[in-house]
Structure formats: structure tokens, C-alpha cells
Amino acid sequence: VKPSYTPILFKLAELGAHDRSVRASTGELAKALSISQQSASRLLVEMEKVGLIERQRQGRYQTVQLTEAGLESLAEIYSLLSRVFEPAKKDLMLTTTVFSGLGEGSYYMSLDGYRKQFRAKLGFDPFPGTLNLRIQGEDLGKRKMMEGFSPIEIEGFANEKRTYGGAYCYRALINEKLRGAVIVPIRAHYGEDVIEVIAPYQLRKQLHLKDGDAVGVKILS
Amino acid sequence: VKPSYTPILFKLAELGAHDRSVRASTGELAKALSISQQSASRLLVEMEKVGLIERQRQGRYQTVQLTEAGLESLAEIYSLLSRVFEPAKKDLMLTTTVFSGLGEGSYYMSLDGYRKQFRAKLGFDPFPGTLNLRIQGEDLGKRKMMEGFSPIEIEGFANEKRTYGGAYCYRALINEKLRGAVIVPIRAHYGEDVIEVIAPYQLRKQLHLKDGDAVGVKILS
DNA sequence: ATTACTAGAAGGCGAGTAT
DNA sequence: TATACTCGCCTTCTAGTAA
Numbered sequence: 247v248k249p250s251y252t253p254i255l256f257k258l259a260e261l262g263a264h265d266r267s268v269r270a271s272t273g274e275l276a277k278a279l280s281i282s283q284q285s286a287s288r289l290l291v292e293m294e295k296v297g298l299i300e301r302q303r304q305g306r307y308q309t310v311q312l313t314e315a316g317l318e319s320l321a322e323i324y325s326l327l328s329r330v331f332e333p334a335k336k337d338l339m340l341t342t343t344v345f346s347g348l349g350e351g352s353y354y355m356s357l358d359g360y361r362k363q364f365r366a367k368l369g370f371d372p373f374p375g376t377l378n379l380r381i382q383g384e385d386l387g388k389r390k391m392m393e394g395f396s397p398i399e400i401e402g403f404a405n406e407k408r409t410y411g412g413a414y415c416y417r418a419l420i421n422e423k424l425r426g427a428v429i430v431p432i433r434a435h436y437g438e439d440v441i442e443v444i445a446p447y448q449l450r451k452q453l454h455l456k457d458g459d460a461v462g463v464k465i466l467s
Numbered sequence: 468v469k470p471s472y473t474p475i476l477f478k479l480a481e482l483g484a485h486d487r488s489v490r491a492s493t494g495e496l497a498k499a500l501s502i503s504q505q506s507a508s509r510l511l512v513e514m515e516k517v518g519l520i521e522r523q524r525q526g527r528y529q530t531v532q533l534t535e536a537g538l539e540s541l542a543e544i545y546s547l548l549s550r551v552f553e554p555a556k557k558d559l560m561l562t563t564t565v566f567s568g569l570g571e572g573s574y575y576m577s578l579d580g581y582r583k584q585f586r587a588k589l590g591f592d593p594f595p596g597t598l599n600l601r602i603q604g605e606d607l608g609k610r611k612m613m614e615g616f617s618p619i620e621i622e623g624f625a626n627e628k629r630t631y632g633g634a635y636c637y638r639a640l641i642n643e644k645l646r647g648a649v650i651v652p653i654r655a656h657y658g659e660d661v662i663e664v665i666a667p668y669q670l671r672k673q674l675h676l677k678d679g680d681a682v683g684v685k686i687l688s
Numbered sequence: 689a690t691t692a693c694t695a696g697a698a699g700g701c702g703a704g705t706a707t
Numbered sequence: 708t709a710t711a712c713t714c715g716c717c718t719t720c721t722a723g724t725a726a
Contacts, residue, residue, distance in 0.1 A: 249470040250719085256544065259551045261590045266646075268590035272691065278587065282721050287692050306690045323477065324548040330480045331545050387552040471700080493710065503702045508711050527709040 247319045251293055253279050254286070255320055258299065258310055264317055264387065267302060267309040314438055318390050325394030337419075338388055338395070338465040342379035342441065344455050351376030351442060359403040359410060367398050368415060368427055370446040376429065377420075377443040377450060379461055386439060392416055392428070392465050400429070418443065419464040421453055428465065468540045472514055474500050475507070476541055479520065479531055485538055488523060488530040550617075558640075559609055559616070559686040563600035563662070565676050572597030572663060580624040580631060588619050589636060589648055591667040597650065598641075598664040598671060600682055610659065613637055613649065613686050621650070639664065640685040642674055649686065 247255075257278055261268045276286040290310070293299045298316035302309050312320070352375040354360060364372050381389055397414035404410065415427040426445030443449065443463065455461065468476075478499055482489045497507040511531070514520045519537040523530050533541070573596040575581060585593050602610055618635035625631065636648040647666030664670065664684065676682065 249472075249474050251470075252473055253470055256547055260547055261588075263590075264551055266590075269586060269592065270590070271586075271689095273689095274583075274587050284692075284721055284723095285719080288719085291692075303691090308691075320548060321552065323544070324552050326477055326481055327541060327545040327548065330485055331542065391552065505702050505704095505711075506700080509700085512711075524710090529710075 247298070248292075251289065251298060252323075254289055254293065255298065255312070255316060258312060258316075259320055263299070263310050263312050264320070265383070267300075267311040269307055270310045271307065317387065321387060321390030322394070325391050328391075328394075337467055338392055340379075340385050340388055340392075340441070340463040340465065341382045342385075342461050342463055343382065344450075344457050344459045344461060345378050345380050346457055347376070347378040347442075349375075351378075354410070355444065357410065359405070360400060363400045364415075364444070367400065368417070370425070372444040372446060373448045375448065377445075377455070377461075379441050379443060379463065381439045381441060383439075389438065389441070393430070395465060395467055397430075398427070402432075415444075417466040419466060420445065420449060421462050422464065424449065424452060428463065468519070469513075471510065472519060473544075475510055475514065476519065476533070476537060479533060479537075480541055484520070484531050485533050485541070488521075488532040490528055491531045492528065558688060559613055561600075561606050561609055561613075561662070561684040561686065562603045563606075563682050563684055564603065565671075565678050565680045565682055566599050566601050567678055568597070568599040568663075570596075572599075575631070576665065578631065580626070581621060581634075584621045585636075585665070588621065589638070591646070593647075593665040593667060594669045596669065598666075598676070598682075600662050600664060600684065602660045602662060604660075610662070614651070616686060616688055618651075619648070623653075636665075638687040640687060641666065641670060642683050643685065645670065645673060649684065 254275065257275060258268070258270060261270055263270065272286040272290060273283045275290075276283040279286070290299065290301065293316075294301055297313055298319065300311050300313055355372055355374040355376065361371065364370065395416055397416055400413040400415060402410050402412040412432045414430045414432060416430075418426055418428050420426050420443060424445055424447060426443050426449065428441050429444050430441070441463070449455065453461070475496065478496060479485075479489070479491060482491055484491065493507040493511065494504045496511075497504040500507070511520065511522065514537075515522055518534055519540065521532050521534055576593055576595040576597065582592065585591065616637055618637055621634040621636060623631050623633040633653045635651045635653060637651075639647050639649050641647050641664060645666055645668060647664050647670065649662050650665050651662070662684070670676065674682070
């Protein structure tokens with residue numbers, strides 16, 4: 247991301263463009279940032295081209311919204327500055343709801359290539375299945391922050407049939423009670439609002455969860 | 468602060484230059500930031516000149532430390548991003564009822580001096596009128612709490628005829644659905660149990676409100 | 689009122705190089 | 708090794724202006 251984009255990203259975030267489309271004319275942005283209207287226009291065009299923002303034209307006016315990529319670049323900065331200004335990094339609390347996935351989780355979790363690493367690196371033998379959670383809208387930014395935590399890396403491997411990708415794990419406390427870990431495949435971008443949790447227990451049973459139930463996930467630093 | 472300085476400020480903060488003098492060669496900075504050694508050198512010279520950093524030469528090496536001004540410009544960014552990423556946990560719920568005011572609201576809301584600011588600072592063009600709400604007795608204390616939230620300031624102005632006072636705005640969610648803002652004139656002449664709400668819609672119509680109807684106002688932090 | 693194109697001016701960039 | 712100067716190139720700027 248070019249440095250000249252950051253003031254605009256900041257301003258847009260300040261206007262609320264991180265969670266909705268806001269009206270932001272090139273003239274107003276220009277004045278707020280002490281640049282010319284022409285520069286504001288050019289920068290918005292460029293930022294849209296590289297996928298940092300999305301715009302809708304509504305007659306004479308435009309509305310602007312940050313894309314995932316735009317939000318991510320802000321989160322990266324925020325995560326860095328958090329480490330500077332709040333050295334004792336606090337745990338991160340995510341509010342989520344349960345949903346049913348495709349059940350692939352149990353297949354992957356049963357593979358020895360992964361299980362050995364979970365035991366060695368996380369210290370527990372995970373239940374062969376994952377709990378699918380959808381992050382609530384207002385916590386979406388925190389997902390990016392989570393990725394600023396230092397991850398526990400699970401390496402990919404291959405057998406005769408195919409290769410299996412790596413993943414990052416983040417230790418977590420589920421509903422303030424049960425230890426587990428959030429697992430994020432290194433490639434394969436899921437929906438940005440979805441996380442998967444593994445644990446030494448069958449979380450659904452242990453916590454009596456059904457689809458739609460709320461689950462608190464505290465990412466531990 | 469020039470945008471081109473921010474990547475260097477970020478990098479220096481990451482290296483710990485916010486609380487001590489750290490060794491940071493122009494070559495290393497250049498590689499880390501994907502710029503030339505020459506640019507890194509020039510930027511450091513400039514940043515020192517404008518008082519963002521201090522440098523000591525130690526033989527062939529230099530050490531760099533952020534000044535108060537440098538740290539402050541980072542803190543400003545951090546504070547802005549905090550507001551974006553930190554949860555709106557302590558939202559404040561006010562239970563109110565609709566009543567009819569004197570209709571002055573539409574006059575003030577139609578003034579360009581105010582409208583421009585609403586667009587710039589709230590991100591929407593308000594309907595030219597305000598919704599008058601009376602806070603229910605048991606919620607009166609919450610009105611003070613609201614004023615503890617950090618307000619969005621609308622500045623006063625003057626035209627040929629008279630002067631117009633400033634106001635504070637607080638983002639709000641009306642009946643858990645519609646975005647708007649509570650607006651509080653800085654020189655308040657209202658009873659303490661009254662608030663006015665502005666929104667990009669005509670709230671009365673949109674929500675089918677008549678006098679005496681209950682309205683929930685959630686003040687967003 | 690908007691957004692955004694063109695074109696000339698201003699200034700940032702990095703290669704070469706001095707120290 | 709360092710840092711930082713000059714200088715030519717090129718990106719980015721804004722004024723003017725079209726749509």
C-alpha cells in the first residue's frame with residue numbers, strides 16, 4: 247500500500263466507511279487532508295483500482311466503503327501500534343454464533359499428519375471435528391487483529407494421494423471455560439466472518455450447542 | 468506530517484524507537500520498506516529537521532529515537548484506529564417517547580453551515596428536521612452518561628444576519644434499525660429530559676411514529 | 689454542485705559517488 | 708562498511724476545464 251493512500255484510509259475509517267458505505271466527496275476529503283480536490287479524486291480512483299475501496303455512484307454523488315483489503319491494511323497498522331502503545335497485549339474477545347459446516351473438519355482432523363502436530367504443538371489430542379463459528383459483524387475487525395498475534399504453525403504434508411496445506415493456530419478459551427484453538431488454513435480464504443475451533447472435547451456436546459447459539463471465543467496472547 | 472514519513476515512523480516504533488534510541492541503518496530501513504537507501508537517508512534527514520526523530524551518530528553508525536512530536540503523531544493514528552476497531556461495548560440504551568417540538572429543527576437543519584458539517588463528520592445528509600424525544604424518568608441519569616461519550620463536534624458559524632451556535636453529536640441507532648445521531652446544542656436551552664435526533668431519513672414517516680410513541684435510542688460509543 | 693481528464697510544474701526517486 | 712550529496716528521470720501534484 248502506497249504511503250499516500252494511508253491518510254485517505256484513515257479519514258474514511260473515521261467517517262465509518264469500515265462498516266458501511268459513506269458519502270465522501272472528493273472536495274471534502276481534499277479539504278480535510280489538505281490536498282487538492284484533483285488529488286483526492288485521483289487517489290480514490292487508484293485505490294479503487296487496487297481494491298482498497300469500493301465506490302457507488304449515486305447520480306452526482308458517490309459513496310465509499312472500505313473493502314476487506316482496505317480494512318486489513320488498517321488492521322495491520324493498528325496491530326503494530328497496539329504492540330507499541332499497549333505492551334501487555336490483552337486477550338482478544340470474539341463474539342460468535344454456531345453454524346453447521348460441511349463436515350470436512352472431521353476428515354482433516356483425523357489425519358495423522360495433522361494430529362501428531364496438534365499433540366506436539368498444542369498439547370492436546372483434538373476431537374475429530376471442528377466447531378464452525380460465524381463472527382458477529384461488529385467484531386469482524388478483530389479477526390484481522392487475531393492474525394497479528396503470533397501463530398502456532400501447523401505444517402502441510404503429503405501422502406500418496408494428495409497434499410495437505412498448512413494452517414495457523416491461535417490458543418483460545420471457549421465460553422470462558424474450555425481450552426481449544428482457532429485454526430486458520432494458510433491458503434483457502436473462507437468467508438472472512440468464519441472461524442473454526444478445535445479442542446480436546448466435542449465442544450457441541452460439552453457446551454450443549456446448537457446452530458445459532460452464541461459462543462464467546464477468547465484468543466489468548 | 469507527510470504521508471511518506473509514516474512507514475518510517477511505524478518501522479521505528481516496531482524497532483522500539485519510541486522508548487529508547489535504537490540502531491537503525493538507512494540500508495536496513497530501506498530494505499524493510501522497499502525503498503532505496505538514498506531515500507531512507509533523505510527521509511531521516513527531513514524527519515529530523517521537522518522534529519519527528521532525533522539521531523545520534525556513533526562512529527559509523529547512527530541511533531534513532533522518536534521525539535515527543537513523533538510519538539504524538541503515532542498516538543493520533545492509534546487513537547483514531549482504536550475507535551474503529553474497539554468494540555462498541557458500552558452502548559447506551561435510552562427509552563424515550565415522541566413529542567412535537569416547535570419546528571425550529573427544520574430551519575436549523577436546512578442551513579448549509581450545519582449541513583456541510585453533518586455530511587463531513589457524520590457521513591450522511593440529514594433530513595431537514597429533528598425528532599423530539601422525551602427521556603423516560605428512569606433513564607434520566609443515562610443522559611449524563613451520554614455526555615461522557617466522545618462527541619462529534621459541530622462548529623458554530625455566522626452569516627450576515629446572525630450567529631449560529633455549535634452542537635455535539637452522538638451516533639445512535641434508532642429502534643435498533645436506523646442510523647442517526649443525537650444532537651445537543653452546546654448552549655442547551657432544553658429541559659434535561661429532552662433529546663433531538665437527526666437521521667438521513669424522515670424518522671417519523673419511516674417508523675410510523677406519532678406523539679407519545681415509544682422509541683429506543685441506542686447511543687453508540 | 690459533482691468527478692476526473694490533460695498538461696505543465698513541482699518534487700520525490702534512486703544511480704552514481706564523495707566522504 | 709557507514710551516511711548523504713548531486714543530478715537526471717519520472718512520479719505525483721495541482722490548475723484549468725470538460726462532462
